[in-house]
Amino acid sequence: MQSIIVAQRVIAQVVKDKRTIGMMLVAPLFVLFLMYTIFGASSDDVTIGIVNLPEEVTQLLKEEATVITFPTNNDAKKAMIEQKIDASISFENETAHILVEGGNVSKNASAIQKIQRTLTVLTLEKSHVQIQSLNELVVQLQEQLRLITGQTPEKVAIPKTLSQKSSISFLYGDSELDLFDQLAPALMGFFIFFFVFLISGVSFLKERSSGTLERTLATPLKRSSIVLGYFIGFFLFVIIQTILIQLFIVNILGVTQNGNYGILLLVNLLTASVALALGLLLSSFSRSEFQLIQFIPLVIIPQIFFSGMFDLSDAPTWVEFINRIVPLTYAAEALQNVMTRGHTFIDIWPNLLVLIGFVIGFFLLNMKVLKKQRPV
Amino acid sequence: MIVSVQNYHQSFGKRSILTNLNFQIQKGEIVGLIGPSGSGKTTLIKTLIGLQRPTQGEVHVLGHQQPTLKVSKEIGYMAQSDALYEDLSARGNLAYFGKLYGLRKDILKNRVNFVLAFVDLLKDADRPVRYFSGGMKRRLSLAISLVHQPPFLLLDEPTVGIDPTLKQLFWKEFESLRENGVTLLITTHIMDEAERCDRLLLIQNGQLVVSGTPDMLKQKFGSIENAFLKKEEV
Numbered sequence: 001m002q003s004i005i006v007a008q009r010v011i012a013q014v015v016k017d018k019r020t021i022g023m024m025l026v027a028p029l030f031v032l033f034l035m036y037t038i039f040g041a042s043s044d045d046v047t048i049g050i051v052n053l054p055e056e057v058t059q060l061l062k063e064e065a066t067v068i069t070f071p072t073n074n075d076a077k078k079a080m081i082e083q084k085i086d087a088s089i090s091f092e093n094e095t096a097h098i099l100v101e102g103g104n105v106s107k108n109a110s111a112i113q114k115i116q117r118t119l120t121v122l123t124l125e126k127s128h129v130q131i132q133s134l135n136e137l138v139v140q141l142q143e144q145l146r147l148i149t150g151q152t153p154e155k156v157a158i159p160k161t162l163s164q165k166s167s168i169s170f171l172y173g174d175s176e177l178d179l180f181d182q183l184a185p186a187l188m189g190f191f192i193f194f195f196v197f198l199i200s201g202v203s204f205l206k207e208r209s210s211g212t213l214e215r216t217l218a219t220p221l222k223r224s225s226i227v228l229g230y231f232i233g234f235f236l237f238v239i240i241q242t243i244l245i246q247l248f249i250v251n252i253l254g255v256t257q258n259g260n261y262g263i264l265l266l267v268n269l270l271t272a273s274v275a276l277a278l279g280l281l282l283s284s285f286s287r288s289e290f291q292l293i294q295f296i297p298l299v300i301i302p303q304i305f306f307s308g309m310f311d312l313s314d315a316p317t318w319v320e321f322i323n324r325i326v327p328l329t330y331a332a333e334a335l336q337n338v339m340t341r342g343h344t345f346i347d348i349w350p351n352l353l354v355l356i357g358f359v360i361g362f363f364l365l366n367m368k369v370l371k372k373q374r375p376v
Numbered sequence: 377m378i379v380s381v382q383n384y385h386q387s388f389g390k391r392s393i394l395t396n397l398n399f400q401i402q403k404g405e406i407v408g409l410i411g412p413s414g415s416g417k418t419t420l421i422k423t424l425i426g427l428q429r430p431t432q433g434e435v436h437v438l439g440h441q442q443p444t445l446k447v448s449k450e451i452g453y454m455a456q457s458d459a460l461y462e463d464l465s466a467r468g469n470l471a472y473f474g475k476l477y478g479l480r481k482d483i484l485k486n487r488v489n490f491v492l493a494f495v496d497l498l499k500d501a502d503r504p505v506r507y508f509s510g511g512m513k514r515r516l517s518l519a520i521s522l523v524h525q526p527p528f529l530l531l532d533e534p535t536v537g538i539d540p541t542l543k544q545l546f547w548k549e550f551e552s553l554r555e556n557g558v559t560l561l562i563t564t565h566i567m568d569e570a571e572r573c574d575r576l577l578l579i580q581n582g583q584l585v586v587s588g589t590p591d592m593l594k595q596k597f598g599s600i601e602n603a604f605l606k607k608e609e610v
Contacts, residue, residue: 005475009461009468016463016504211459215520218425218455219476220448375429376443 002221006229010203011236024199024241028191029248035187036253039180044110049076049088057091060121064114087111172341173256184255185335186307192242192268193275193328194300200234200279201292209288217374227366230280231273238272259338263345267338270355271331277362278327284369308332330354377439378403378528378559379424384433386419393419394582397433401561403527406554408573408590409563410604416582417563418456421532424561425453438528449477452521452529456536458513462506466497466516469505470523477524491519494549511538518546522553529553529560535569547572567601578603 014020047066050058051073061067068085070076076088080099086107088099098115100108146152173181207213216226246268250257257264282299286292302322306312306329312319323329334351337343379401386394394416401407409417422428423435426443435442438450461469470488479487492498495515500508505516514534521529535543547569550560562573570576571590578586578593586593590600597603 002476005472009464009472012468013461013463210462211455211457212461214427215453215455215459215473216476217427218448218451218453219473220445220478221476222445374427374443376426376445 002225003229003232006216006221006226007231007233007236010230010233014203014233014237020199020203021237024195024237025244028195028241028245032187032191032245032248032253036180039178039183044106046086046107046111046114047084048111048115049079049085051076051088051090053089053091056125057118057122060118061089061115064118065111087115089115172258180253181256182340183309184249184253185339186309186332188245188249188268189271189328189331189335190304190307192245192272193303193331195241196234196238196272196275197279197282197300198296199237200230200276201283201286201295202279202289203234204230204280205283205286205289205292208283214373217370223367223370223374226370227280227363231276231363234276235273238276239269242268242272255339257339258342260344263348264335264338267331267334267348267352267355270352270359271328271335274327274331274355274358274362277359277366281362281366281369284366302326303328306332308336327355327358330358377401378405378437379561380434380436382434384423384435385431386416386423386428387431392582394579397584399577399584399587401559403559404554404557405574406550406560406562406572408570408576409561409579410565410570410576410600411579412565412604415579417579418532420579421530421561421563424530425451449524450526450528452524452526454517454521454529454531454534456532458517460505460513460516460520463504465502465504466492466508466519467501469516470520473520474523479524487523487525491522494522495519496545511542514538515542518549527558529558531560531562533563535564535566543569565604567599567604570600576600 045066047068048061049068049070050061051070053061053069058067058069068079070079070088073088073090076085076090077099079085080088080101083101083103086101086104090097096115096119098112100111102108142155207216213226217223242265246261246265249255250261250264278299282295283292286295303326306323306326308329309332312323315323330351334343334348334355337348377400379399381397381399384394384397385392397420409420411417419428423430423442424437426437426445426448429443437447440447461472464472467488470491471484474484474487489498492501495518497512497515497519500512505513508516514537518531518534521531535546538546550562551572553560562569564570573590575587575589576593577584586596586603588596593600593603
């Protein structure tokens with residue numbers, strides 16, 4: 001009951017503070033939209049310079065990339081220095097010489113891939129032609145044999161050319177999934193975590209630095225009611241924020257979402273709860289807003305690495321250990337499994353349990369820290 | 377008896393703040409707690425409210441040993457700095473603390489209006505506190521300490537930073553509260569305020585050096601200011 005009084009006051013305060021509302025509701029959407037646009041802006045189009053290339057190769061390469069013809073290797077190199085082409089290819093003695101620019105990893109990889117694909121097609125076509133001429137030769141030989149011996153020889157089975165086609169299908173999603181689709185669940189978790197942490201931390205800190213926390217502790221209010229009250233008060237805004245972010249990512253940006261909408265919301269709200277409890281706790285260890293901000297590179301940024309955006313399969317044991325003790329690992333794993341793989345409650349409940357554990361743990365720690373301010 | 381302090385020591389880590397304090401406060405007194413800055417006045421106040429546990433000795437307030445939540449309701453507290461919610465109105469601040477002290481809805485409204493009138497803030501009651509002047513904030517802080525009608529008031533430098541007119545008003549209010557049987561402990565280092573107290577406790581270097589009426593101190597040292605200065609030389 002007492003915590004409701006605190007919660008009501010927190011709500012009244014936030015409503016009157018337009019900046020905080022903006023920070024909570026508009027800022028995450030803005031950042032996400034920016035990110036969505038930027039991820040969509042990169043292309044794998046490459047320009048390849050060619051020198052002295054057989055016509056058939058040029059034709060094949062044109063299907064893959066933009067092609068510019070240069071009279072000599074030096075001209076091609078000059079164009080590469082001016083960053084007009086990403087790679088160049090020339091033929092000498094039946095060998096392809098490829099020069100790659102080397103400054104842009106993704107474009108270079110794309111250029112190499114495209115050239116190699118062209119050369120593979122070329123080889124296959126050549127062998128196809130060779131096999132066909134061999135086959136014709138066999139038919140001619142059989143005809144001559146018949147003429148010489150007067151007997152019809154047994155037909156020799158002529159091997160068919162290898163099929164070049166392969167079919168790829170996906171267990172989850174389809175080939176239309178792009179980078180943002182893959183990162184979106186982790187990003188969603190991270191942004192919810194980050195913004196909730198920031199706002200709850202700063203607000204509770206304000207209470208400390210303005211003296212109102214001490215003043216409140218001079219009333220009969222229980223310590224647990226203070227923390228719980230703050231939690232409840234902010235949770236209301238967190239619900240709105242989380243729904244907005246989820247709506248934005250899933251419905252407006254159209255990120256692939258194969259899971260249950262309600263379960264996704266549940267995971268997001270638990271993620272936000274962990275951030276809320278952590279923000280309240282860490283503000284207890286800061287004397288100013290600046291000191292709280294100092295926690296961000298220490299506590300928040302490293303969690304990006306564990307949010308599922310990076311593959312940690314080959315990481316050393318101690319990294320795996322950190323990975324297992326930070327909350328965002330569990331949140332991101334659940335989010336990715338729900339959104340991309342369509343997992344349901346039965347699959348992800350252990351993750352949810354861990355998140356609840358974090359909330360309770362931070363909450364109890366916070367009460368213990370508050371004991372320094374009032375022993376009873 | 378309102379306050380009873382026996383063999384009270386307070387230290388933080390190795391640093392000793394208050395040593396061997398012994399004194400009592402009776403019902404209906406205005407007791408002035410005087411002493412230079414850093415002498416430990418605020419530390420004593422915090423222990424009396426129950427914000428910290430005495431390192432040694434016993435501190436009883438209204439019959440309960442501190443720290444305990446049992447007497448929080450009986451104490452009105454005004455901190456040295458205005459601890460107010462700047463985004464809320466004066467009424468919002470008062471209502472919040474009133475509710476925390478457990479005032480029922482019907483009583484709360486009357487009490488809020490009563491204390492607002494008492495500190496002359498009725499016409500600014502619904503403005504956000506961040507637009508308030510320093511003096512208005514002090515008045516609101518006093519009103520908050522009174523909202524639940526506590527029999528014992530702890531006021532930590534209530535008149536710092538306010539003009540002489542407002543100071544006069546504050547002291548008239550303190551005296552009228554005393555008429556109603558309220559006990560007040562007020563910290564100050566302003567001599568003319570000290571003279572208006574019924575009794576003075578002079579703290580220096582963490583020790584209670586003199587306790588007596590303003591007249592007693594005057595007889596002994598010539599003036600209260602002398603008491604303050606002489607003792608500091610020792």
